Amino acid sequence: MFDFYFILFLNFFLQILIIILAFFQLILSCFFKFSKMLFLPPEVQLDIFKFLSYEELCSIEQTNLYFRDFINNFDGELARQKLPFRISFPIIDQVKDTRKLIKAEAENIDFPLNERFEEKLKNELENPIPLYSMNQDLENNIFTCLSKEKSKIIDLEYCHILQLPTIITNKNQMKIVYYYLNKLFNCSFECGRFPNFIFNPKLIQLLFGNSRQIYINDCTILILDYNIENRLQFISNHLASANLKIYFWQNKDIMGKYINMLVKILASGGDKFKEVDMSFHTHSKSLDIVITVTMLYDQIIEYIATSSDCSKMVPNIIITYINSTSHKLNINKRAEKVEIKQLYGLKCTKYQIVNIYNPKVRFEFCHKKVCLSFIHIDKIKE
Structure with a gap:
């Protein structure tokens, strides 16, 4: 009986060992496959990475610190994670199902702000900065909503709801907004509907410069008399879309x-x-x-x-x-x-x-x- 259990244990141990060895073989093969790239100029490395999918980039990031930092540095130019979601910014009086609500907290975000950025924020935060484009509804509860429904009416039952500070008044709020905007800019969305709000292009410029764009395959934006310049700036500098529909109401x-x-x-x-x-x-x-x-x-x-x-x-x-x-x-x-x-x-x-x-x-x-x-x-x- 002892021999039977010993053989069973040995067989299980060998299977685990084979899986571990296969995993390390995969990591090593990725490392040696791309290690030759270390001797190439950065612009050539970037051109090569542009041909890779988001999943392939994630695998390469795990091979060494150099590739991780390189990919993070050029993430605005490389493949993004495709999400089959519609993104929108509705006004919601109350979220009944709190399980669907992501309420961002600064304590959950662990990354440092460099000194130059800290000094820049100190100057800019003298006046409150709106997260969304300026309009009369900024005091309402505006949410970033991700849903798989493409209908015009947003059904909160099928939504993931992200609550970000609508008006940014301090460094912690800026940290939260920077973190989540960076996440959104690294994704591509199937659909986007923006009849009321868009992200404030001046805020994006402050945080990232003009290099960051949100990718939406099918995007609709409403432009009114009072927000035309703001929204055209957003389209020009921070939006990429296969099919862009703009409604001008004058x-x-x-x-x-x-x-x-x-x-x-x-x-x-x-x-x-x-x-x-x-x-x-x-x-x-x-x-x-x-x-x-x-x-x-x-x-x-x-x-x-x-x-x-x-x-x-x-x-x-x-x-x-x-x-x-x-x-x-x-x-x-x-x-x-x-x-x-x-x-x-x-x-x-x-x-x-x-x-x-x-x-x-x-x-x-x-x-x-x-x-x-x-x-x-x-x-x-x-």
Whole structure:
């Protein structure tokens, strides 16, 4: 009987030993596989790491301290953890199920702030800093909500709710916000809906500079008269999205001041946005949306035609608006290969705009009008 239990124990011990040896073999193989990279210049190492997935980067981080620090230093340029979540910032009166609430506490965050950053915070914290973009609701309970539901109505039953300081008044609160924003910037989200709030771009600039971006595959942002500059700054500096939908609701004639800013986003955002869909609306009877659309339309054409480098232009652009006036968009004088068709009562006008420096760079424009007017602008592949 003793021999039987001894053999059983020995067999179990050998299996555990095999598993441990296999684990160390895996770690060593990863180390030797990437140890040759230690002799490469940092910029070459970075280019190699850009081809790796988030899971592969996590494995390499465990091989040695050099790779861990290197990956952490360039985390803004490397693969992110993909989360099948929708991110949003709702106002919630009360969270009934406290199990779903993540209430951030400074004691649970263990990392030091360097002296230069400490001094910077001391100067900035003389005045309270809002976490979210400025608006009249900052005193309410605003939460960062992650859910697997894509519906317009947020069901808290399916949410993970993160409570961060809405107004930052001290170093501990800044520490909390820095920690969790850094976590969010290292993830990519399936969906994002921002009708009311976005993160304050000035705060992101303070904490991280302009290098940090939040990655959202399908993102919708509402822009109103009072927050247009703030939100365009956020889009320009801190957002990357495959499909970006922007709703502009105007009641004042102020859009003209921001057309250049919007065109700059479209002209330089090709690496961040595959498609940008802009929809223009108004409640004001005295405001003609077509004037805004015409300014935007003319500047896009001028940029495509005359820019010496269109390589960073967003490849797919959609402009939607209600044309309730007799004002019409004219076919630009630079248009080539003009086609006007009538199909099932729908008038469709197509033409191409060619770059004067490189005739291979072409964008196709397509105007359609049903109840709404649509302009599709698509880069033609060479």
